[in-house]
Amino acid sequence: MSSANTPDQEKAYPSLITALYARDAYTKCHCDRVCKLAQEMGQAANLSATSLEALRIASQLHDVGKIGVRDDVLLKPGRLTSDEWEEMKSHSVIGERIIKDTFLSNGVEVASIVRHHHESFDGSGYPDGLVGAQIPQNCRILLIIDTYDAMTTGRPYHKAISHHETMSILKQEAGTKLDPEMFSLFSRVIERTSTRTS
Numbered sequence: 001m002s003s004a005n006t007p008d009q010e011k012a013y014p015s016l017i018t019a020l021y022a023r024d025a026y027t028k029c030h031c032d033r034v035c036k037l038a039q040e041m042g043q044a045a046n047l048s049a050t051s052l053e054a055l056r057i058a059s060q061l062h063d064v065g066k067i068g069v070r071d072d073v074l075l076k077p078g079r080l081t082s083d084e085w086e087e088m089k090s091h092s093v094i095g096e097r098i099i100k101d102t103f104l105s106n107g108v109e110v111a112s113i114v115r116h117h118h119e120s121f122d123g124s125g126y127p128d129g130l131v132g133a134q135i136p137q138n139c140r141i142l143l144i145i146d147t148y149d150a151m152t153t154g155r156p157y158h159k160a161i162s163h164h165e166t167m168s169i170l171k172q173e174a175g176t177k178l179d180p181e182m183f184s185l186f187s188r189v190i191e192r193t194s195t196r197t198s
């Protein structure tokens, strides 16, 4: 069976994007930027058309599970307590469940990317503590872009950091939190994209 989505299946997920925007406008805008960069990275990494398509949808919806996180945790301006942090972390598994209930023909692959988008290269991530190549390549790409965008964008609990400062912090995380090979590729892609911040 082809994994390309029919026009009807394509209609399944914009409503989720709208729902996410209604819940938290920042997260929706963040997902739009992450999606654009993820497409550029996916092409630079020579992903197959099938994989690129799954990455396109997953990058747009990676945080859709935040719909299921309470407001006082999702929108809290200060540091989260450990219980609140556990609830925040549940967004990856909630997101996986939401995607599985869509009619996307590549829903299984998209749901898997959403579940694992916070796995760290060294196994310290969540929800499953996967290590290195156990983590789908799409997720290793997505984590770099997700982290870059979160750091270069201001939030109530942290101010935006410049592109150069962000890149030097991420460079230190290559090999621990981040896949070093994918980070090296990202370093080249980000220099030529219009999505780059100053």
Ligand SMILES: [Fe+2]
Pocket: 062, 063, 091, 117, 118
């Ligand atoms: Fe996330």
